[in-house]
Amino acid sequence: MPGKRYLMAPGPTPVPPEVLAAGAEPVIHHRGPDFRELMLRCLGRLQEVCRTKSDVLLFTASGSGAFESAVVNLLSPGERVLAVSAGEFGDRWANLARAYGADVQELRYAWGETPEPDDVRTRLEETGAAVAFLVHSETSTGVVADVRALAQAARDAGALPVVDAVSSLGAVPLETDAWGLDVVISGSQKALMTPPGLSLATVSAAAWERSARASLPRFYFDWAKLRDQLATGSTPFTPAVTLVASLDRALALLLEEGLEAAFARHAALGRACRDGVKAMGLTLFSPDEERSAVVTAILTPDGVDARELVLELRERFGITVAGAHGDLGARMFRIGHIGYYDVFDITTALAAVEVVLAERGADIERGAAVASAVEAYRAALRV
């Protein structure tokens, strides 16, 4: 064993060598003209990736920090918000708003279910909530919601949609402006192919207007202060300059591939992973549909503890896949296929899962998964 390592968790994701190298260049001063140029270029590229003409605000923080920025800049104490949740991250945003004293109404689904626009409309009409938290890609279950329709339902009911696109941005289609997404939150460490530590919020005109009235306290995550500085490529607080250099390089790679090509690749990767899993004889927890192309959640066969599988993959083969949150821990594991990923990463994961399950006596089909995955990928991309 050469000690080779394979990162196949749904974030952080593998980072291209040239992106790592960009972050290893000598540190530059965050108030100098070279950093300002870098930051402005990076923000422009983020607007392209988010497909927005609105402001993109970049934070030195994880994605949860950027989501917190939305809470504290959009809400006043006691204000009513609807949190739509069908997994770990939906729950997190409800808890976050609750910590800030918002009146959090919930639209809850069982984990793995897909939120429905009609439910969102109904709950908003019932509650009169002014803001709706939506999750695009629920990393804990593999479900990618139809966020376009959910956001439309929110807007129809007079609520401002705030979208968690942490694991979806750059992997599956997301149109900030065309879909009327007032606030989109994402992080550097998923399909943007950058190490963790940066996160972003897009802010529409309506969101700016609301933020001017919102009275929750804010300082580090204050939007207006950040926007004023970012306009000249600067920041109110020392930013993670090496991560910005990495992000800028990664965005260049993504835009060079082209967003549509990246979406098609992710769709094909998802198809490949799901077809491979099914060919092996395993059961999907993720929905078997094209949109859910970010992470594939899989149930282990009876008698195989998913936590042991995850451990063995890592210790024996250097492969990191993710376990499941909460009650699903013993039964489910997740393969992320986000960002710097091709079909042979999928085949690596499937081949390794296959050997471990076979050795544990699971009733699976040998050899079928890899062939199915490659064929599905070829068919999906027509290559």
Add this chain to the structure above:
Amino acid sequence: MPGKRYLMAPGPTPVPPEVLAAGAEPVIHHRGPDFRELMLRCLGRLQEVCRTKSDVLLFTASGSGAFESAVVNLLSPGERVLAVSAGEFGDRWANLARAYGADVQELRYAWGETPEPDDVRTRLEETGAAVAFLVHSETSTGVVADVRALAQAARDAGALPVVDAVSSLGAVPLETDAWGLDVVISGSQKALMTPPGLSLATVSAAAWERSARASLPRFYFDWAKLRDQLATGSTPFTPAVTLVASLDRALALLLEEGLEAAFARHAALGRACRDGVKAMGLTLFSPDEERSAVVTAILTPDGVDARELVLELRERFGITVAGAHGDLGARMFRIGHIGYYDVFDITTALAAVEVVLAERGADIERGAAVASAVEAYRAALRV
């Protein structure tokens, strides 16, 4: 010109190549055993550097984020706090607490003055503030306060000291436990020789006790949630894993040099810079005393605009020094000598300043600065 660049601002500071390289290694999963081991080792090294047995909490955020964590975890709305300010950062912490609705009392000095323990004691007795914000190294002026005495004064008056050690930790002596500093805040990008993006807070038993009663809202910066996760080397939110790898490597370098040796080196660098500046015939804005060994603030000769000097150093020689904040912009510039720095960085800065000033017709002594700086360094370190 080979395009060589010299970073001599008081943060971010130059990062050793091996620290940059550590951050360019493949990204690892933040829930895996290798990251947990890395994080626990890093936290242990931070305890050594902070000289504390208390918890050290590590945030993916700039230093201002870590300071915000102290505000929201220690205070309740309307609670009274004393902010001691003699520069940019002292003012920032007052504004931060004000943004969170604290009753901020101030002890203000002119920029460049050194806060006095008796003033702190008196103001605390007058105001009855329960928490005192102290700045160890005021980066905007070069003053390093006697934070041991200031903290003792705060404790004598029954207030809990919170210390901004962003630019001082690892550069000048700081004893978290021995000096009774209940909370110490610092960042990765100064004497810890790491790129920006990580920051820390040490939390004493008394600070934990106070935080249990404090009712300001918090989520991303919640101390208790972070402590519980860090106990096993994990974090509530995806941390900046590559920066943690860099920080761990940098801390190893710092501890290998030895903290006392690093303090002596910084004292000698400060001595060298100040003696060189004086030999050239320039006037110090920084106090000419041993403690203020982090950044040297210098007034330009009459007729030379400091902003033009800063610009010319950068454009012509690739040397980044810092300008001054606020009203001092035209008259003052600052040379940082923090972290990965030796005397030949000082001589580089002084030689370049000398040539620019001479060409602009300033009445300065040619050739004296570099010789004085090297001699002062040798004498201070007895090498």
